[in-house]
Amino acid sequence: MSDAGGLRYIKIPLNNGSDEIPALGFGTLIPDPTATKDAVRISLEVGFRQFDCAERYRNEEQVGEAMRAVFKEGKVKRKDVFVGTKLWNNNHRPERVRPAFEASLKRLQLDYVDLYSTHTPFAFKPGDEQDPRDKNGNVIYDDTVTLTSTWKALESLVDEGRCKAIGLSNVSLVQLKEVFEIARIKPAVVQVESHPYLPEWDLLDYCKRNGIVMQAFAALGHGIEPKLTDDPVITVIAKRVSKTPAQVLLAWAIQRGTAPLTTATSIRHIEENFDVAALPADAIEEITKGISTRVRLNSVVNTGIPGFIPRGK
Numbered sequence: 372m373s374d375a376g377g378l379r380y381i382k383i384p385l386n387n388g389s390d391e392i393p394a395l396g397f398g399t400l401i402p403d404p405t406a407t408k409d410a411v412r413i414s415l416e417v418g419f420r421q422f423d424c425a426e427r428y429r430n431e432e433q434v435g436e437a438m439r440a441v442f443k444e445g446k447v448k449r450k451d452v453f454v455g456t457k458l459w460n461n462n463h464r465p466e467r468v469r470p471a472f473e474a475s476l477k478r479l480q481l482d483y484v485d486l487y488s489t490h491t492p493f494a495f496k497p498g499d500e501q502d503p504r505d506k507n508g509n510v511i512y513d514d515t516v517t518l519t520s521t522w523k524a525l526e527s528l529v530d531e532g533r534c535k536a537i538g539l540s541n542v543s544l545v546q547l548k549e550v551f552e553i554a555r556i557k558p559a560v561v562q563v564e565s566h567p568y569l570p571e572w573d574l575l576d577y578c579k580r581n582g583i584v585m586q587a588f589a590a591l592g593h594g595i596e597p598k599l600t601d602d603p604v605i606t607v608i609a610k611r612v613s614k615t616p617a618q619v620l621l622a623w624a625i626q627r628g629t630a631p632l633t634t635a636t637s638i639r640h641i642e643e644n645f646d647v648a649a650l651p652a653d654a655i656e657e658i659t660k661g662i663s664t665r666v667r668l669n670s671v672v673n674t675g676i677p678g679f680i681p682r683g684k
Contacts, residue, residue, distance in 0.1 A: 378625055378649045379418065385559045386582035387529075387536050390485065392453050392560065394625045395647065396421035398588060398634040400679060404433045410636045411437035415447050417645050423562070423586070423632050424479065425457040426471060427490055427501060427680065431478035439480050454479065455486030455560070457540060458525070460675050461501055463494035463516050468524035472533065486560055487528060488538035492518045492546050493675025502676075510676060518546060519553050526556045538562065538586075541671045544574045551581060562586040565629060566599055566620065567658055568666040579628060588669075590624050590631035591617050591644075593679060595668045604661045608654045614647075621647045623658045 382391035397419040401407040407430045411422070415438065424434050438454075441447050456479065462471035472487060496503040496511040503511040518539075525537040538560035539550060547561055561578055565571045565587035578585040592599035599605060600616035609616045617633070617640075624631035626649060633644040669678040 377647075378622055379645055379647050381625055383584050383628075383630060385536050385584065386557055387559055390453075390535050392486070392584055392586075392630055393419075393421035394630045395419065395621065395645065396423055396453075396586065396630055396632045397641075398423045398632040399430060399434050400425070400428050400634055401430065401636060403636075404430060406636045407433040408437040410634075410641065412441055413638050414641050414645075415441045415452070417638075417641050419641075419645060420447075420451055421453040421455075421630070423455050423588070424475075425490055426459040426462070426475055427457065427677065431456065431475055435479035435481065449481075453485045454481060455488060455538070456484055457488045457490040458521070459490050459501055460493050460495035461497055461499075461503065463489070463513065463518075463521045464497050465516070465520055465524040467497055468521065469528070472528055476533070483532070484534045486536050486538055487525060487534040488540050488560065488562060489518065489521060489525070491541045491671055491675040491677075492539070492543075494518075494521070495675065510674070512675075518542075519550060522550050522554060526554070529556050536560065541675075543672065544577055547574070547577065547583075551583075557581070558583055560584045560586050560630075562588060562632075563672070564589045564667060564669050565624070566590050566592060567602070567605070567623065567662045568592070568597070568599060568664045569668075570659075575627070575629065585629045587624050587629040587631045589679075591620050591633055593668055597664060597666060602662060602664070604657055608650070608657060612650060612654065615643055617644060618647050619650065619654070619658075622650045623655060626650060626655055627659070 381394040397414045494513040494516045536559035540562040609619045
């Protein structure tokens with residue numbers, strides 16, 4: 372992949388034929404409202420132009436306020452920022468998709484979003500409770516709705532021009548194929564956990580062959596043990612190329628063709644995560660072939676419950 376203009380400015384074409392997604396994205400899963408506003412503002416000013424949001428994060432309002440303030444100041448134009456948000460599990464029934472989408476737009480204070488995705492392939496009991504539980508504390512699922520029926524409801528939003536592209540999150544290759552094969556409007560982006568400990572090569576290969584962008588969350592490991600940033604292969608390369616382990620991980624993710632997401636709240640870490648540059652080919656090969664550890668950090672793909680979001684939040 373070319374590093375012309377800097378790896379951090381790489382954009383990947385979407386299969387809708389008219390749009391591109393900046394490869395390096397900023398994730399907005401930040402529990403504190405004030406920290407959310409500050410981080411979004413700083414990341415926009417630093418240079419991030421792709422933002423991943425979600426109904427489930429319960430901070431779309433703060434994200435929208437920060438963006439609106441920066442847009443109003445004229446520092447950044449809305450058309451230059453790629454904003455995606457996600458449909459939560461309690462709104463999977465087709466008749467609930469549009470109201471949920473409209474509510475996200477209102478909270479974000481936007482006329483449209485560039486990407487609207489299902490957050491997980493699981494449907495929960497419909498209603499206002501995002502985390503519905505029975506008397507034993509077990510999640511209440513909704514077996515009456517399928518992922519494909521929810522997908523068809525998302526397609527209607529594209530028809531109306533309210534979102535430019537639609538996607539899926541936390542799906543398996545089997546689930547992606549199921550939706551892709553019936554879709555009138557194909558998934559443009561698939562967001563999954565992916566990093567050197569969980570490379571998802573088969574999924575990435577399928578995405579590349581079908582013009583789908585694979586967005587990688589937890590690209591830096593989310594600070595969970597075993598820590599990616601402490602991996603000896605990563606730390607040795609970082610020292611050799613005079614970059615931080617985080618910068619090495621993000622560069623590897625972009626150079627292999629994914630769109631990594633990173634989240635931070637301090638200006639130092641936000642600036643660090645944006646300051647990525649291309650790695651030499653031998654470093655890419657060392658990471659790809661030299662790391663054999665295999666760990667999934669978030670079990671959301673098995674349960675529909677995001678492991679990075681505390682209960683009751």
